Amino acid sequence: MPTMQPYLxxxxxxxxxxxxxxxxxxxxxxxxxxxxxxxLNGLVNPSVLMGPLSVQEAQFSSRIEDIYATIExxxxxxxxxxxxxxxxxxxxxxxxxxxxxxxxxxxxxxxSEGGEIDLHLIRAMHQTLMEGARGSDKSPGEFRKDQNxxxxxxxxIEDAIFVPVSPFELDSALKSLIQxxxxxxxxxxxxxxxxxxxFELIHPFRxxxxxxxxxxxxxxxxxxxxxxxxxxxxxxxxxxNRKEYLxxxxxxxxTNDWHGWxxxxxxxxxxxxxxxxxxxxxxxSLYEDTKEKVxxxxxxxxxxxxxDALFQGAIFSIPQLVRTTxxxxxxxxxxxxxxxxxxxxxxxxxxxxxxxxxxxxxxLLIATSxxxxxxxxx
Numbered sequence: 001m002p003t004m005q006p007y008l009x010x011x012x013x014x015x016x017x018x019x020x021x022x023x024x025x026x027x028x029x030x031x032x033x034x035x036x037x038x039x040l041n042g043l044v045n046p047s048v049l050m051g052p053l054s055v056q057e058a059q060f061s062s063r064i065e066d067i068y069a070t071i072e073x074x075x076x077x078x079x080x081x082x083x084x085x086x087x088x089x090x091x092x093x094x095x096x097x098x099x100x101x102x103x104x105x106x107x108x109x110x111x112s113e114g115g116e117i118d119l120h121l122i123r124a125m126h127q128t129l130m131e132g133a134r135g136s137d138k139s140p141g142e143f144r145k146d147q148n149x150x151x152x153x154x155x156x157i158e159d160a161i162f163v164p165v166s167p168f169e170l171d172s173a174l175k176s177l178i179q180x181x182x183x184x185x186x187x188x189x190x191x192x193x194x195x196x197x198x199f200e201l202i203h204p205f206r207x208x209x210x211x212x213x214x215x216x217x218x219x220x221x222x223x224x225x226x227x228x229x230x231x232x233x234x235x236x237x238x239x240x241n242r243k244e245y246l247x248x249x250x251x252x253x254x255t256n257d258w259h260g261w262x263x264x265x266x267x268x269x270x271x272x273x274x275x276x277x278x279x280x281x282x283x284x285s286l287y288e289d290t291k292e293k294v295x296x297x298x299x300x301x302x303x304x305x306x307x308d309a310l311f312q313g314a315i316f317s318i319p320q321l322v323r324t325t326x327x328x329x330x331x332x333x334x335x336x337x338x339x340x341x342x343x344x345x346x347x348x349x350x351x352x353x354x355x356x357x358x359x360x361x362x363x364l365l366i367a368t369s370x371x372x373x374x375x376x377x378x
Contacts, residue, residue: 309324
């Protein structure tokens with residue numbers, strides 16, 4: 001069987017696309033995204049309310065790569081709490097999801113501060129994603145210098161189902177991709193879909209390409225002013241429709257079916273916009289209710305700051321709150337005692353050795369779990 005030849009990247013922009021045939025779906029996607037963005041615009045403190053969704057995005061995007069961990073384990077690890085017995089693979093799964101969330105937040109911050117979507121940002125994203133994780137031996141933050149391929153585990157390039165761009169063509173392909181970022185296509189949602197797919201087909205890193213590629217979607221939509229904040233999380237739909245997602249990407253290299261890919265991508269944007277809008281409304285309602293309860297129970301000038309802290313992570317520890325809030329430690333201890341007595345928060349794990357005692361915010365944890373169910377069953 002002859003060896004499959006490396007993929008030759010499609011010249012961008014794609015000239016043979018018939019946007020007329022995609023017009024109706026494109027209008028629906030644009031309208032759905034605009035409605036979601038309207039909700040984002042109405043958030044007083046979007047980074048607080050979108051915190052729970054960023055955890056979910058990290059979880060869903062990682063699942064596509066067969067990386068599994070519960071939201072509870074991810075948050076407990078982030079809080080410095082005791083996880084109990086975990087084997088090496090379980091520990092690495094948790095770390096990779098934590099890294100994904102850190103990459104998501106750092107890249108959002110970079111773009112929000114006026115940064116460019118360029119090769120420097122993409123390398124920095126990859127560096128953060130792979131730090132200390134399974135791919136830490138695969139040149140984090142560096143583009144590959146050799147040929148990679150996609151095949152069943154343990155198989156050679158002769159059995160590959162896809163061979164990405166040759167390392168000799170990689171520099172040119174990446175420069176073309178960044179030039180396309182600066183190009184103003186007639187439809188920026190379609191352009192986001194093309195950008196994501198082309199990145200996946202180029203496959204510039206030795207590992208972690210899928211996760212970096214999915215992170216580029218909300219960054220690009222914000223960069224092109226389709227979003228007021230770079231906080232549109234699409235991996236829930238892609239994970240739920242994983243087979244079609246991967247099949248559609250594969251068909252781009254085998255049959256050049258960009259029409260089919262964009263049909264799928266528009267559908268993803270439409271449904272995920274609607275799902276995300278419901279999630280944001282649920283979180284807004286819970287936030288306002290919790291803020292009122294905490295004000296009554298705590299009777300403190302730090303009441304609202306504590307409410308914000310609860311929404312940053314449904315599982316947390318005192319050391320974590322000391323690091324991430326401006327509330328003095330003695331006040332944190334007093335506030336938690338009052339909130340625990342009122343059953344607003346509860347103890348999640350006791351401290352053990354160097355591991356901190358952790359607390360959890362049951363209503364947010366339940367809401368986050370229910371959101372996962374809605375996303376997977378819609």
